[in-house]
Amino acid sequence: MPSEILLKIFSYLDAVNLLCIGCVSRRFYHLASDNFLWVRIYSAAFPPKRSGWKANPMEKTVVCVALLSLEDREAGYWKKEYIAKQVASMRGAVAQLVKPVNPYTGLPAKVKEVLRVSGLGWVLTLRDKSGKESIIEQADLSVNDTSVTVVWHGTNWPPLATLSTIDLYGVMPVFMDRYRSPTRNGLRWRSLIAQYSLSGLAETTPVGCDKLVRVFCLNPGLVVGLWKREEELAFVMANLHLHQLMERSTRGSVTTPYELPPHSPFLDDVPEYGLQGYQLHVDLHNGRASYLCSTFRNLFSNKGDIENGYVKLIVINFENNTEHVPLIGKVGLSWRTNVFEGCIKSCSIMDVTLLDDSGKPFWCLSSPVCMSRSTSPCGTCLFLGQRYCIDYVDAEGRVHMDLVWIEKTEEYFIVSLVLYLSIAKINHWFGTKY
Structure with a gap:
């Protein structure tokens, strides 16, 4: 069929179908990238802003010049411009939705609305x-106060022995239709969030198990x-913490994660007094339901409270x-x-959101943790009940939590919770030297 006839047929297609038909063959790809096709689609989707009801002579002149310059543009120029504008438009809509902040956590308050409007998901x-x-x-998703838990399961996993890595991506439809709910079909933007190595996974020490499965932790925040x-x-x-999650899930590329903007140190007016006026929001949950959701205000430490x-x-x-705080539920x-379901008794998900004295997120994490019996001596704890502890550590800090099991009421009580913040992190944050 002559190219002129095919171009005429293609002119009746919308952007999504035009991109799909371009995958048929090399010839169709070049024809479906024609600038005359895409400049019409671009002009219809992003018309010039008008100050009145009718186009003025200047606007008509601009459109005519654009049409005349089509032959000067490289093939596919207007297709690239249209896709880039659509991606920028979607990111702008997401940025507006994440502006409202939850006063207790300092994080976006409309996460569920963002996911519904944008069609954002993870693969x-x-x-x-x-x-x-x-x-x-993704097979399942739950939104918590400070994190999103995404689960994948099925019966068509490739054999573990053949796998080398797992890549986690945020995916979002490129074309947004305000009259339709986003679907998984169609062109989607992929943003690399993290890469995990699976080499020797089965030989490492699991963080927990039950009768059917063993679970392993891959940092950051992945449970296998x-x-x-x-x-x-x-x-x-x-387990994805909400702090800058939308940016990491939409602004990276297929091969490169989103780079956070460079940090500008905050001025510490009275560094000799240490850290003052900090706020912590901590969640412990099982991926579906929470059994601890607490906010602690006016936290402080003296400059002399430095250990290792x-x-x-x-x-x-x-x-x-x-x-002391009880844990509610199982x-x-x-x-x-x-087919199956279960519960790993020794494991849970811990979300930590620490805000500085100005309400800015200072340290944020969402990670699986393991509860183990404590070996440190404590006569009072032994009198109350069996003592347990939860520990977490990364490059920015440590979390240590002591719990006591009360046999009479069959519940855990948190009797101690301490954060250890890295001096290097504090110096970087404030531009000082502790």
């Missing part, structure tokens, strides 16, 4: 040792469940039993696949 790309890729769509019998993938769970390169910030003091990490 896994499994890469085997030969370089072949498999894309796994393996079937006990076959040592194959059962499910994957990602960390500044100590006491949140719950063991000596003050009025500060503690454990819930998991589910197409």
Whole structure:
């Protein structure tokens, strides 16, 4: 069929179908990238702003000049311009929705609305040792106060022995239709969030297990469940803290994660007094339901509270039993696949959001943690009940939590919670030298 006839047929297609038909063959790709086709689509989607009801002579002249200059543009120029404008428009809409902030957490307050309007989701790309890729769509999603938990499960996982890496992407439809709900079909923008190595996973120490699965933790914030019998993938769970999650999920590329803007140090007016007026929001949940959701205000530490390169910030003091907090409900990490479900009793998800004295997020994390029996001596704790602890550490700080199991009421009480903030993190934040 002559190219002129094909171009005439293509002129009746919208942007999505035009992009799809360009995948048929090399000839169709070049024809479907024609500038005359795309400049009409671009002009219809992004008309020039007008000051009155009718176009003035100047606007008509601009349009005519644009049409005359089509032959001077390289092939596919207006297609690229249209896609770039659509992506920028979607990102702008998301940026407006994330502006309202929750006063308790300092994080976006309209996360569910952002996900509904933008169609934002997350996928896994499994890469085997030969370089072949498999894309796994999310199966379940839950939104917590300070994080999003995304779960993937199914029956078509590739064999674990053949896999080398897992890549986590944020995905968002490029074309937004205000009259339709976003779908998984069509052109989507992929933004790389994190890459994880699977080499030797089954030989590492699991963070917990039950009768069916063993679970492993891959930093940052990924839980991998393996079937006990076959040592194959059962499910994957990602725990994504809301701090700058929308930017990381929409502004990266397929190969490069989003780079955070350079940090400008905040002026510390009275550095000799240490840290003052900090606020902590901590969540402990099982991926679906929360059994601790508390905010602690007016936290402080003296400049002398330095231990091994960390500044100590006491949140719950063991000596003050009025500060002790109970955990509500069944503690454990819930998991589910197409057929089975269970709960890992020793594991949970911990979300930590620490705000500085100006209300800015200072340290944010969302990670699986393991509850283990405490070995440090404490006569009072032994009198109350069996003592447990939860520990977390990364490059920016540490979290230590002591819990006591009260047999009579069958519940855990947090009797101590301490944050250890890295001096290097504090110096970078304030531009000072502790």
